[in-house]
Amino acid sequence: MQHYQTIRGVQVPALGFGTWPLKGDECREAVRDALAAGYRHVDTARMYGNEEDVGRGMQEGGVPREQVFLTTKLWYTELTRAKVTDALHSSLRRLQTEYVDLLLVHWPNPEVPLGETMEAMTALQQQGKVRQVGVSNFPPALLEEALGYAPVFCNQVEYHPLLAQTALLELCRTNDVLLTAYSPIAHGAVTEEPVLQDLGRKYGKSPVQLTLRWLVQQPRVAAIPKAASPDRRRQNLDIFDFELTPAEMEQVFGLARGKRLINPHHAPAW
Numbered sequence: 001m002q003h004y005q006t007i008r009g010v011q012v013p014a015l016g017f018g019t020w021p022l023k024g025d026e027c028r029e030a031v032r033d034a035l036a037a038g039y040r041h042v043d044t045a046r047m048y049g050n051e052e053d054v055g056r057g058m059q060e061g062g063v064p065r066e067q068v069f070l071t072t073k074l075w076y077t078e079l080t081r082a083k084v085t086d087a088l089h090s091s092l093r094r095l096q097t098e099y100v101d102l103l104l105v106h107w108p109n110p111e112v113p114l115g116e117t118m119e120a121m122t123a124l125q126q127q128g129k130v131r132q133v134g135v136s137n138f139p140p141a142l143l144e145e146a147l148g149y150a151p152v153f154c155n156q157v158e159y160h161p162l163l164a165q166t167a168l169l170e171l172c173r174t175n176d177v178l179l180t181a182y183s184p185i186a187h188g189a190v191t192e193e194p195v196l197q198d199l200g201r202k203y204g205k206s207p208v209q210l211t212l213r214w215l216v217q218q219p220r221v222a223a224i225p226k227a228a229s230p231d232r233r234r235q236n237l238d239i240f241d242f243e244l245t246p247a248e249m250e251q252v253f254g255l256a257r258g259k260r261l262i263n264p265h266h267a268p269a270w
């Protein structure tokens, strides 16, 4: 049974399906199957080059549109007013939908005034084409700046047991912002951690399941693991029948050691 995080009165399925770097028929089939397995939260981006495949997978999945929380993202080179609007319209066409639940700025771009981008996004929100607006890869100070321009719903960032996000989590809680954890299982590196292996054994779960449970058990945190394999997709969703104790939660927090996996040239300083 899926859990939800409630942000600004809106319920978001806490465990979503990440689609990067899936493409073509593999992506279409993965999204169709993810919906069949019970996922109701799907993450894509213009840069992934798979919006059309995600859209086809959603059509084939046959789940009513309003039951799926769909996110896409604007690339950092398309953050001016005119480009935001054009980009979103082409995303909606590719996704074969009238609206997205969440539109994110994929990466900050210091060359475009943030206020201009956020205003263009909130205009799309007022037109009903975007239900919520948000950001991704925004360190705390930038998130605070964004909150000055718009009711930011989400900040999607790298977050897993090997990389702490303490300051950002605090800011998200005080401002009712969702922190969506990407690369939530550190590309599988969590399987090597003895603490996660031991706790997993206690609950009859894998270190990956333990990790995903630890994430979604935190207030205002969602996670979007990607799995090309249908079995792993189902395992990743099978995390809602056990609960970590506060001491066990702390044990996993103790594994953080600044291991950042995603750090492209356009990334902000953390």
Ligand SMILES: NC(=O)c1ccc[n+]([C@@H]2O[C@H](COP(=O)([O-])OP(=O)(O)OC[C@H]3O[C@@H](n4cnc5c(N)ncnc54)[C@H](OP(=O)(O)O)[C@@H]3O)[C@@H](O)[C@H]2O)c1
Pocket (backbone or CB within 6 Å): 017, 018, 019, 020, 021, 043, 044, 106, 136, 137, 156, 157, 181, 182, 183, 184, 185, 186, 187, 188, 208, 209, 224, 225, 226, 227, 228, 229, 232, 233, 235, 236, 262
């Ligand atoms: N906003 C951003 O800038 C940003 C950046 C990166 C990612 N993202 C989003 O976050 C999503 C997830 O991040 P990610 O793909 O970087 O990393 P991830 O979800 O941490 O790791 C994906 C890898 O873990 C493997 N895996 C999945 N489930 C597993 C399981 N139960 N046991 C063992 N291995 C398992 C997958 O294998 P198989 O696929 O072979 O099954 C894949 O190789 C992306 O798909 C994307 O939607 C966003």
